[in-house]
Amino acid sequence: MKYLDEYRDAGLARQLAGEIHRLTTRPWTLMEVCGGQTHAIVKFGIDELLPAALTLLHGPGCPVCVTPLEIIDQALDIAARPGVIFTSFGDMLRVPGSTTDLLSVKAGGGDVRMIYSPLDAVKLAEQNPAREIVFFGVGFETTAPATAMAVYQAAQKGLKNFSLLVSHVLVPPAMEALLSSPDCRVQAFLAAGHVCAIMGFEEYFPVAQKYRVPIVVTGFEPLDILQGVLMTVQQLETGRAEVENQYSRAVRREGNQPAQALLRKVFQVVPRKWRGIGEIPRSGLGLAPEYAAFDAELKFGVAGRRVEESPDCRSGLVLQGRIKPHECAAFGGQCTPEHPLGATMVSSEGACAAYYRYRRIQPSVSHERT
């Protein structure tokens, strides 16, 4: 397929991998931030092409995985109420809260609908004036502008039956939280390309400087990721810690400024709890005071819950890159995609699910290696 196959070329992949092998003289630990990158790495087997001295840690960039349990419980509560049409992106539907999931709420009679764009929820609100339409706004800076646009349009149209359960999170504060942890092993980041397409990458310069880490804005196709790794290794091997942009076909330094302006208008930066990690200051987006009427948490009176995570689930350590999925004792036995102990096993972008789907049993790869 045009604009896709070019970035999945086996010959070029081998060339890039060869270059990485040639340059790597000692062990390095990199973290890819985005769940989409984790998925591509495992799906295409990119890490099999890399030198053993390179360790790829999988970062906290799966929005489904880091959504805290209490917000999922709020969603379940609202979705089960009569008169509500609860709308969400597909992969939130199977994420378990403390007792059940949205698919089960649907089976029990709740009107839960999967949509592809938050604007579809606004349309539903117009078409169903007697119902309350709630959109579950989950995701990083990538999806936040679309959510903001939905709220903005609902306000313009004067809709009173549309509201937002918001759990948007921001990437740079999470990277800083990881870097400031005393047992942080990460020596360089592949930054999430799509997040940077919206936000640009200026905010990474102080991070790279303060923590002396190379940060390479990286895309999602196999050749993007291999090139991102190559650029990172070049920096590490030459003692540089700079911000570079591998994904220049999609990302500009200043990002998408109209989208950023919309975010500033509709949202404000708030502290946010991350599932498995804990509360990170200034790491989330909440509705700005002038849009409080669209806040489902207030509208349905579900604020202020506290729920404890499972003591057996170590997804927090996975999300922080401190263990690999298969290093968890529950992996593949007690915890599978059918019976997930934590969100990293549920979401298709979760590191545990990616490992389970693609390499539950380590294949004997010797004769397959290129």
Place this chain on the structure above:
Amino acid sequence: MNELNFNAACPIPITQYPHVLLAHGGGGKMMHQLIGSMFLTAFKNPLLDTQHDAAVAELPGTKIAFTTDSYVVRPLFFPGGDIGSMAVHGTVNDLAMAGARPLYLSSAFIIEEGLPMETLWRVVCSMRDAARHCNVQIVTGDTKVVDKGKGDGVFINTAGVGVIEHRQAIAPQNVRAGDAILVNGDVGRHGMAIMAVREGLEFESQIESDSAPVHETVLELLRAGIEIHCLRDLTRGGLTSALNEIAGAVDLTVNVEEKAIPVREDVHAACEILGLDPLQVACEGRFAAFVAEKDAERALALLRDRSPQAARIGRVTGERPANVFIKSAIGARRILDMSTGEQLPRIC
């Protein structure tokens, strides 16, 4: 149910759903678990245990194949087909997967009160035309009407009987290490055609369903003397579920190459946009054939006469434990796992 999987100390997992979810009909692991733990257990018998697309029974002097399938699709009419033609093709194809020549179908309608007669007539005419085209007769039937809101327009069940006129044993259990795996055309088109209409997704070109009968293709392979070990249609769960079902049934490993699997460009693009895997998307006129290596090239040539996209996608090996592996576009090898329930589009 297996109590060992349940950890009472943990508040998170939903280990056994107390209610049926839509995902239990999605063609993935949840559906297989439901079928395995309820239906196969309760109805246990040697014919059912083969878990073939159609049961093959020996009657005095002849051998027949018998199958049934229910059709629930929204919208009732979609690009490239409708529920009526699909209800004929699907059951004809299940019989074909046993190597049978389809003869007779039943058709049972569950109709929702308020369905326009005009709509029902269009469905019936489509079934009539499809049956004629497949050279089968609809010889018995049933009609029920349910309250408004208790159905989705119309649901159709068809059962089918066919006759087996050859001596080959075609069943999952007959797959052998070394077998070549072929598909009779590009995969994933039916599912994406339905999804594009259902979700109001607009692509530059319209994706048409691949709904079609395949029994003539199968009969031609048999007439040519191809040594067929197993056939499996690629319906719910797509190619991925079909390969996993066969690997599991015969306890052998299936190896396929991503680059060899034909996926049309528009289908691929739609899947990329939605974050779906085309190998897990349903087809309605596609099957995988497991044939003896010696006949693989001849079989491929016959399939290509009917569809130029037909391809040889991999082979069976004796590696254990049984698994399905795919060689990725950049040459690495990974597991091709069945999805859990239905595929859910990803956030980003």
